[in-house]
Amino acid sequence: MAATRLQFLVSASRLSDGGVVYLHRDRRWVESFDEGWRHDDAASRDGELVFAKSDEAHVCNAHVVEVGVAEDGALRLSARERFRREGAAKVRVRLGYERPADH
Amino acid sequence: MYRYDEHDLRLVQERARQFRDQVARRLSGALSEEEFRPLRLQNGLYIQLHAYMLRIAIPYGLLSSAQLRKLAHITRTYDRGYGHFTTRQNLQLNWVRLEDVPTILDELASVEMHAIQTSGNCVRNVTSDPFAGVARDEDVDPRPYCELLRQYSTFHPEFAYLPRKFKIAVTGSRHDRAAIAVHDIGLRAVRDATGGIGFEVFVGGGQGRTPVLATCIRTFLPERHLLSYTEAILRVYNQLGRRDNIYKARIKILLNELGAAELTRRVEEEHARIADDEGLVLTDDEIQRVARHFEPAVYEQLEASPTIDGLVLGKDRTLARWVEANVVGHRTPGYAIVQISLKSERLPPGDATHAQLDAVADLADRYSFGRAVVTHRQNLVLTDVKISDLAALHADLARVELASPNVGRVTDIVACPGLDYCDLANARSIPVAQDVAARLRSLETEQDLGPITLNISGCINACGHHHVGNLGILGIDKLGEEFYQLTLGGDHTETAAIGKILGPSFAATEIAGAVERAVRAYLALRTDRSETFLAVVRRVGPAPFKEAVYGAHSTPTQRTAA
Numbered sequence: 001m002a003a004t005r006l007q008f009l010v011s012a013s014r015l016s017d018g019g020v021v022y023l024h025r026d027r028r029w030v031e032s033f034d035e036g037w038r039h040d041d042a043a044s045r046d047g048e049l050v051f052a053k054s055d056e057a058h059v060c061n062a063h064v065v066e067v068g069v070a071e072d073g074a075l076r077l078s079a080r081e082r083f084r085r086e087g088a089a090k091v092r093v094r095l096g097y098e099r100p101a102d103h
Numbered sequence: 104m105y106r107y108d109e110h111d112l113r114l115v116q117e118r119a120r121q122f123r124d125q126v127a128r129r130l131s132g133a134l135s136e137e138e139f140r141p142l143r144l145q146n147g148l149y150i151q152l153h154a155y156m157l158r159i160a161i162p163y164g165l166l167s168s169a170q171l172r173k174l175a176h177i178t179r180t181y182d183r184g185y186g187h188f189t190t191r192q193n194l195q196l197n198w199v200r201l202e203d204v205p206t207i208l209d210e211l212a213s214v215e216m217h218a219i220q221t222s223g224n225c226v227r228n229v230t231s232d233p234f235a236g237v238a239r240d241e242d243v244d245p246r247p248y249c250e251l252l253r254q255y256s257t258f259h260p261e262f263a264y265l266p267r268k269f270k271i272a273v274t275g276s277r278h279d280r281a282a283i284a285v286h287d288i289g290l291r292a293v294r295d296a297t298g299g300i301g302f303e304v305f306v307g308g309g310q311g312r313t314p315v316l317a318t319c320i321r322t323f324l325p326e327r328h329l330l331s332y333t334e335a336i337l338r339v340y341n342q343l344g345r346r347d348n349i350y351k352a353r354i355k356i357l358l359n360e361l362g363a364a365e366l367t368r369r370v371e372e373e374h375a376r377i378a379d380d381e382g383l384v385l386t387d388d389e390i391q392r393v394a395r396h397f398e399p400a401v402y403e404q405l406e407a408s409p410t411i412d413g414l415v416l417g418k419d420r421t422l423a424r425w426v427e428a429n430v431v432g433h434r435t436p437g438y439a440i441v442q443i444s445l446k447s448e449r450l451p452p453g454d455a456t457h458a459q460l461d462a463v464a465d466l467a468d469r470y471s472f473g474r475a476v477v478t479h480r481q482n483l484v485l486t487d488v489k490i491s492d493l494a495a496l497h498a499d500l501a502r503v504e505l506a507s508p509n510v511g512r513v514t515d516i517v518a519c520p521g522l523d524y525c526d527l528a529n530a531r532s533i534p535v536a537q538d539v540a541a542r543l544r545s546l547e548t549e550q551d552l553g554p555i556t557l558n559i560s561g562c563i564n565a566c567g568h569h570h571v572g573n574l575g576i577l578g579i580d581k582l583g584e585e586f587y588q589l590t591l592g593g594d595h596t597e598t599a600a601i602g603k604i605l606g607p608s609f610a611a612t613e614i615a616g617a618v619e620r621a622v623r624a625y626l627a628l629r630t631d632r633s634e635t636f637l638a639v640v641r642r643v644g645p646a647p648f649k650e651a652v653y654g655a656h657s658t659p660t661q662r663t664a665a
């Protein structure tokens with residue numbers, strides 16, 4: 001899959017539990033990658049990153065996620081961001097002994 | 104085991120109280136993340152891929168049943184019902200909430216535990232031989248010295264900000280079960296001709312991106328100088344270790360840059376200045392005070408029968424296989440050392456559920472004087488089990504999925520958390536460990552593979568100790584895809600060696616097959632069952648393994664992914 005263009009999301013770790021969150025268009029933090037605001041240009045990305053880094057009451061480790069978008073719409077992420085996107089590690093849940101998150 | 108005195112207790116309680124205040128200030132906005140980060144790291148609290156991770160110190164791996172129960176309670180109450188034992192004999196919790204951590208630290212303090220110095224550029228948890236105190240090949244019990252080093256290095260003001268983290272391991276046996284050759288300082292307690300105790304001092308071992316075996320800089324350091332010599336090494340390192348480049352900051356790089364002779368000269372020079380400092384000289388009284396905490400258990404005089412060999416030859420083949428792999432001779436007649444494998448079919452390597460932690464606590468009370476030990480191969484040990492109790496213990500362990508008969512075998516895989524959890528990872532470790540184990544389980548049973556160590560790390564930081572596995576797997580990132588490099592011939596024991604990369608890396612779907620081909624090559628090459636995997640590698644070299652692993656199975660993926 002050849003990525004034809006690059007987009008950017010702002011992501012961070014939630015302060016309360018370290019959970020993965022993405023910055024929404026209306027500057028809310030959301031858990032869903034798909035609801036995160038994907039920026040096409042560096043200027044809007046950088047502006048949101050400045051906001052994210054200052055929002056220390058809610059998050060830490062704010063950073064930019066690069067997303068390669070292919071012509072057919074398929075997305076390409078680094079392995080790290082792929083795993084963050086997929087949500088909490090599933091391996092132990094799959095094995096049946098990890099208690100589901102209650103927080 | 105060592106019991107905290109008033110001073111120790113106050114220390115951990117105060118630390119928990121301080122952290123409660125620091126967390127409150129972070130949550131209220133009074134502390135920025137930049138200000139808070141070093142404070143949380145000093146309490147072993149990291150942010151990983153999906154959550155906070157708290158690393159709990161288990162000094163030299165030793166746990167009482169009360170501590171095990173407390174860990175079970177903590178995993179059940181504040182986490183998701185399990186913990187992960189690491190190669191530094193610590194325990195990691197993967198899902199803690201920030202506001203719960205001070206309470207967890209209070210709970211830990213109530214059983215004389217903490218998370219201090221499990222992170223940061225300081226002296227980390229001192230590790231040791233899991234068979235300490237009961238091993239047949241032991242010359243000196245290393246635990247009192249580990250404890251003295253723990254006390255010495257905890258909150259040492261001069262060494263709170265070293266150039267990089269600093270790891271010490273101590274053994275007192277001829278067979279090295281503590282991997283001292285790959286530590287910043289490795290100590291082997293020995294006796295001289297008069298019976299006096301001293302240490303062989305090794306410096307500059309380590310893994311990571313530059314794996315190095317430690318160099319012996321003193322063949323006999325009298326025990327009274329243990330702390331002063333450690334201080335001399337730390338001082339030289341603190342002054343000269345490189346702070347300009349994180350990849351060159353460990354003492355192994357300093358040793359390489361100065362040369363062993365010059366590093367030794369500087370350490371000896373510093374030591375000559377401080378050797379007789381009152382606060383650093385270990386008096387007999389002080390050694391005895393600490394050693395009294397580790398006095399041998401009160402063993403019964405037992406009949407000569409049953410024996411471990413008798414059980415191995417017995418009719419119960421399930422029990423026999425478990426005894427053969429997991430049980431080791433004890434120095435006291437009638438007793439045995441039992442290794443509990445945390446490498447079952449279902450659980451990732453090193454994991455234990457809260458129910459298992461509770462069960463091990465109960466079994467430790469019932470069979471082994473209420474104590475268990477964590478190993479750097481991510482297993483647990485009950486050090487003092489009557490041979491006559493082995494069958495009952497085995498049945499009890501089987502009820503909680505802890506009776507895998509594979510300690511030291513190829514499915515006893517050491518694996519770091521990898522990309523399922525770790526923020527620094529390039530690739531997953533846990534699924535690879537599971538694929539390899541699933542593939543090799545029947546081969547192991549049918550072919551009597553004997554001892555093979557297999558270690559997996561999810562990145563070059565090498566927390567899974569892949570450099571010293573007989574077979575090592577390193578996860579690497581190739582343009583966003585997980586690939587795995589195979590190394591051969593590593594060894595963490597007294598014949599330590601760094602494994603050599605066998606060839607191009609493999610895709611995630613191919614690595615288990617590659618390992619199986621290497622193991623089958625061993626089966627074809629061994630002269631008989633007594634020749635171990637490592638012995639064959641040393642006899643024949645990598646070429647036949649390379650041919651077996653890459654020969655007919657070489658694929659375009661492998662070739663392009665070098």
Ligand code: SF4
Pocket residue numbers: 519520521522525526527528529560561562563564565566567
């Ligand atoms: S080896 Fe790498 S991936 Fe594994 S735990 Fe260490 S830092 Fe994380």
